[in-house]
Each structure stands twice: as C-alpha cells, then as structure tokens.
Amino acid sequence: MELRALILALATLLLSGVNAQFGFFDQMFGGQQQQAQQQQNVRSDSSWYQAQYENAHCDKYLCPGTLSCVHFPHHCPCAWGVEDKVELGEGIAVCASKGGYKEGETARKIELARKGLL
Known part of the structure; x- marks a missing residue:
C-alpha cells in the first residue's frame, strides 16, 4: 500500500515538473504570440472614448x-x-x-x- 502511495507521489511530482517545464516554454513562446495579439491597432470607432468622456466626473x-x-x-x-x-x-x-x-x-x-x- 505504501509502495503505491510512493509511486503515485513520484508520478505526480514528475508530471508537475513536466507541466512546469512546458509551462515555461508556453510563457516564452506562447506569451510572445499573446503579446503580439495585444498590440493590434485600436478600433476606429469612438465608442470607447465617448464612454470615458461620459463617465468622467x-x-x-x-x-x-x-x-x-x-x-x-x-x-x-x-x-x-x-x-x-x-x-x-x-x-x-x-x-x-x-x-x-x-x-x-x-x-x-x-x-x-x-x-x-x-
């Protein structure tokens, strides 16, 4: 029973390490893609500005x-x-x-x- 718990704990530890490693690569490479998507041009309509103006006190x-x-x-x-x-x-x-x-x-x-x- 203790051997199963030990194997399960080691498997969980290994899988979390793999997840952390690939999470690091996602941040390095996938994060750049997200950043590029966030740097798109702003919309050409003025609804955002009008909302800011109307909500300003x-x-x-x-x-x-x-x-x-x-x-x-x-x-x-x-x-x-x-x-x-x-x-x-x-x-x-x-x-x-x-x-x-x-x-x-x-x-x-x-x-x-x-x-x-x-």
Missing part, C-alpha cells in the same frame, strides 16, 4: 483631449509632452509640436503664421 470644464477637469477651456493641458501650449488670447489656446530648442519658439512661429509671415 467634473464640475467645471472637462477637456476633450485629455479628460482633465479645469476652470476654463483655455486651461486645458496639452495631451503630449512634445507639445507647447500657446494662448492666442480671448480664451483660446492651441497645442502645437515644439518648434525648436529655444524657449518660446512655438509661440513665435504661431505668431508669425497669424501675421501671414510664415
């Missing part, structure tokens, strides 16, 4: 680009760190790609464009 102004809650629309932050925010006056602000290495370069270029010089 804000008692002031909800920025459409960042879902930040601010006092005024022109206080909305830029969505990306590679953008500079430029206030055009009259409560209007735009975010534009950084225009160079100097501070204020984006604002300068936008002002030149507004004057028709760029």
